[in-house]
Amino acid sequence: MRIFNKAEECSGCSACQGVCPKEAIAMKPDERGFLYPVIDEEKCVDCGKCKSVCEFNDNYDKSSLLEKPKVYAVKHKDNSVRAKSRSGGMFAACADYILNSKNGVVYGCGFDESLDVVHMRIDSYEDIKSLQGSKYVQSDMGDCFKMAKKDLDDGKYVVFSGTPCQTAGFRSYIGDYIYKDNLIVCDLICHSIPTPKLYKDYRDFIENKYNSRIIRFDFRDKSCGWNSHMESYELENGEKIISKYYTELYHMGTAIRPSCSVCKFTNTKRPSDITLGDFWGIDKVVENxxxxxxxxxxxxNTQKGVDLFDKIKDDLYFEEVSLDQAMQPRLKSSTDMSTQMDRFWRDYQNHGFEYILKQYTGYGGYKTKIKRKILKRLGRW
Ligand SMILES: Cc1cc2nc3c(=O)[nH]c(=O)nc-3n(C[C@H](O)[C@H](O)[C@H](O)COP(=O)(O)OP(=O)(O)OC[C@H]3O[C@@H](n4cnc5c(N)ncnc54)[C@H](O)[C@@H]3O)c2cc1C
Ligand code: SF4
Ligand code: SF4
Structure with a gap:
């Protein structure tokens, strides 16, 4: 059985693994650290379920979408909620309602004990902080699709959140359950997702450098303001460090998943009830x-989304805006692959993480910066 032909045709959502009746599929990292399905041919009975569930096609179900989404600029009224959230805290408001008023469960992306980025289930608002904030690394879905389906079977209220390729995979996996009133799917406007290998190697590098374990990692520390882009981490020895080297590596676009360059979800027909993003340019749309x-x-995007918003709007400051006013690049087209990608991975594989950190980011100091500038002028970078 072959589910896809080229690496960019798989987003790693894991729906195929979940649907396989023979448990013949395992999600395994390739040499760049991205998870892909690997089929055990001994167990596979060629039923084709993995291929038909695969969401990475243009035909994801759009039947429940409103003709045009209703669009809002939103701020949670509680500033302490916003401080922990990546943008205005809308996700926490949705989760609060489902957990506290509906006694439900919420699925989203958080950190495990080793600070690896994984999808997880929470059933108490006490745990919401593990899901708040953007993690700029692809999460391991584990068994979350199966667990969420079981929760729906048990009649629980469920919020399932993730990148659009993850929510599309989930929708495809659960089939008709998508129409259940007790399910809300939340996706993100998504720039692209880097490999877990980069994040793991960065953490290892820091822990070796400071000879201390990282006990907290924040991919985008808001203490410097919403519009700044700095990561921060806290070490067991008590030090807190604000840095931007991981951010630089992410923004270069050399370590992002191949499927992101042909992403099917960079449009306004979303695989979700509610789509969340940062409202960049809000100052030009709503004064003060x-x-x-x-x-x-x-x-x-759907009536279910509209109904949920109505229930939680007392927790929010909000302004309705037009879709045009909220437009941004990742609602129009996918992220371009960096022209440096092959060279970056050659360097990474041949010389290791510290080398690429020095060669490709400000960590290398002004000499490497000048060298890069000269090579760029010569057309060799
Ligand atoms: C990789 C990535 C790229 C993004 N790119 C853009 C962009 O180009 N433009 C834009 O406007 N917004 C982008 N966002 C979305 C934005 O950063 C916020 O996630 C969104 O505004 C929600 O913020 P919030 O304050 O409501 O909630 P928060 O509490 O900050 O949101 C948490 C939500 O994000 C989910 N999440 C966090 N990290 C991941 C991850 N690695 N994989 C899957 N789900 C994750 C959680 O499950 C939860 O649903 C991106 C987010 C991520 C994770
Ligand atoms: S996109 Fe999802 S369902 Fe399709 S092959 Fe990749 S992991 Fe499997
Ligand atoms: S850009 Fe598209 S393919 Fe890449 S992680 Fe985001 S939703 Fe998935």
Whole structure:
């Protein structure tokens, strides 16, 4: 059985693994650290279920979408919620309602005990902070699709959140359950997702350098303001460090998943009830709304999304805007692959992490910066 032909045709959502009746599929990292399905041919009975569930095609179900999404600029009224959230705290407001008023469960992306980025289930609002904030690395879905389906079977209220390729995979996996009133699917406007290998190697590098374990990692520390882009980490020895080297590596676009360059979800027909993003440019759309603590761009794509918003709106400051006013690049086209990608991976594989950190980011100091500039001028970078 072959599910896809080229690496960019798989987003790693894991729906095929979940649907296989023979448990013949395992998600395994390739040499760049991205998870792909690997089929055990001894167990496979060629039923084709993995191929038909695969969401990485243009035909994801759009039947429940409103003709046009309703769009809002949103800020949670509680500033302490916004401080922990990436943008305006809309996700926490949705989770709060489902957990506290509906006694439900929420699935999203958090950290495990080793600080690896994984998808997880929470059933108490006490645990919401593990899911708040953007993690710029692809999460390991584990058994979350199966667990969420079981929760729906048990009649629980469920919020399932993730990147659009993950929510599309989930929707495809659960089939008709998508129409259940007790399910809300939340996706993100998504720039692209880097490999877990980069994040793991960065952590190992820091822990070796400081000879201390990292006990907290924040991919985008808001203490410097919503619009700044700095990561921070805290070490067991008590040090807190704010840095930007991981961020630089992410933004270069050399370590992102191949499927991101042909992403099927960079449009306004979303595989979700609610889409969340950062409302960049809000100051030009709604006067005096931006306080540099974060504003969410919220698209309500289905009637279920509209109904949920109605229930939680007392927790929010919000302004309705047009879809055009909330437009941004990742709602129009996918991220371009860096032209440096092959060279980056050659360097990474041949010389290791510290080498690429020095060669490709500000960590290398002004000499490497000048060298890069000269090579760029010569057309060799
Ligand atoms: C990799 C990535 C790229 C993004 N790119 C853009 C962009 O180009 N433009 C834009 O406007 N917004 C982008 N966002 C979305 C934005 O950063 C916020 O996630 C969104 O505004 C929600 O913020 P919030 O304050 O409501 O909630 P928060 O509490 O900050 O949101 C947490 C939500 O993000 C999910 N999440 C966090 N990290 C991941 C991950 N690695 N994989 C899957 N789900 C994750 C959680 O499950 C939860 O649903 C991106 C997010 C991520 C994770
Ligand atoms: S996109 Fe998802 S369902 Fe399709 S092959 Fe990849 S992991 Fe499997
Ligand atoms: S850019 Fe598209 S393919 Fe890449 S992680 Fe985001 S949703 Fe998935």
């Amino acid at each position: 709304f931006d306080d540099n603590r974060g504003v969410s761009s919220v698209m309500l």
